Amino acid sequence: MKIAEVSEKYGISPDTLRYYERIGLLPRVNRSESGVREYTELDLRRVEFIKCMRSAGLPIEVLIDYMQLIEQGDSTIETRKEILIEQRDLLLQRMQQLQKTLDVLNHKIEVYEKIILGKEKQMVQAVVAIEE
Amino acid sequence: MKIAEVSEKYGISPDTLRYYERIGLLPRVNRSESGVREYTELDLRRVEFIKCMRSAGLPIEVLIDYMQLIEQGDSTIETRKEILIEQRDLLLQRMQQLQKTLDVLNHKIEVYEKIILGKEKQMVQAVVAIEE
DNA sequence: TCTTGACTTGGAGTCACCTCCAGGTGATAG
DNA sequence: CTATCACCTGGAGGTGACTCCAAGTCAAGA
Numbered sequence: 001m002k003i004a005e006v007s008e009k010y011g012i013s014p015d016t017l018r019y020y021e022r023i024g025l026l027p028r029v030n031r032s033e034s035g036v037r038e039y040t041e042l043d044l045r046r047v048e049f050i051k052c053m054r055s056a057g058l059p060i061e062v063l064i065d066y067m068q069l070i071e072q073g074d075s076t077i078e079t080r081k082e083i084l085i086e087q088r089d090l091l092l093q094r095m096q097q098l099q100k101t102l103d104v105l106n107h108k109i110e111v112y113e114k115i116i117l118g119k120e121k122q123m124v125q126a127v128v129a130i131e132e
Numbered sequence: 133m134k135i136a137e138v139s140e141k142y143g144i145s146p147d148t149l150r151y152y153e154r155i156g157l158l159p160r161v162n163r164s165e166s167g168v169r170e171y172t173e174l175d176l177r178r179v180e181f182i183k184c185m186r187s188a189g190l191p192i193e194v195l196i197d198y199m200q201l202i203e204q205g206d207s208t209i210e211t212r213k214e215i216l217i218e219q220r221d222l223l224l225q226r227m228q229q230l231q232k233t234l235d236v237l238n239h240k241i242e243v244y245e246k247i248i249l250g251k252e253k254q255m256v257q258a259v260v261a262i263e264e
Numbered sequence: 265t266c267t268t269g270a271c272t273t274g275g276a277g278t279c280a281c282c283t284c285c286a287g288g289t290g291a292t293a294g
Numbered sequence: 295c296t297a298t299c300a301c302c303t304g305g306a307g308g309t310g311a312c313t314c315c316a317a318g319t320c321a322a323g324a
Binding site: 146154166 | 270271272273274
């Protein structure tokens with residue numbers, strides 16, 4: 001698969017794919033004789049994994065470390081597991097924070113709705129509660 | 133309340149608090165005669181709101197717009213509600229994405245655990261499944 | 265009175281993460 | 295055969311969100 005197809009398939013720009021390779025996030029993709037990247041199945045799985053992790057905000061640095069451990073073979077399995085556990089725990093924390101924010105947003109939206117519907121009784125309170 | 137206390141209370145650096153004011157995210161905080169910021173209760177509630185929204189990744193630009201609509205009074209309530217709804221929907225999408233990533237991480241961690249526990253039967257499969 | 269320390273301002277610097285560009289190569293269509 | 299097009303490389307530029315800095319002001323304590 002060539003870079004444009006990969007880009008299309010995963011919604012990652014060719015520039016970004018090349019960038020990932022440059023910084024060592026993706027191992028060097030094989031080239032055709034004329035120097036054009038040819039992504040293998042394995043490359044695609046790596047791209048998909050990176051896309052997934054990045055979409056949840058895992059830092060590139062961490063992913064580089066992780067990918068390089070993979071390159072180093074089975075002796076790094078324990079370390080890799082620890083990296084993933086650490087990132088999972090951070091992710092859980094962030095999810096809790098997003099939930100809090102979601103609750104606040106839902107509350108505020110509800111209050112706005114009340115105001116708009118003109119429930120006069122609640123208006124004074126509501127305005128005070130929301131507007132600040 | 134002075135800037136250092138606010139900073140302490142919310143875990144936001146004084147530089148960031150001043151930065152927020154500069155870019156119009158916080159309305160101008162009143163100064164003492166000698167020019168020192170004195171945060172009111174109202175200011176604090178704004179800071180807390182911003183902190184909450186930022187911690188979930190809402191863009192500063194959106195928050196600036198929202199805060200400025202508040203300044204403009206009740207005629208902007210409908211618009212404000214729409215902004216919050218839009219941001220809430222984006223937030224929900226991001227939460228779903230985080231959940232997906234969490235699932236992937238949990239799965240991979242589990243597979244690593246199996247490998248480490250030396251369940252030989254699964255090892256070949258497992259390594260293939262994880263390593264890429 | 266002098267010094268210390270927290271505060272002020274405007275402007276510059278930093279960081280993560282891309283994104284764009286110039287200049288060049290090679291395969292394919294007209 | 296030449297023009298187009300996707301690709302290549304290395305390097306520069308951009309964006310969002312801070313973060314740091316220099317130079318200055320003021321209040322309070324030794």
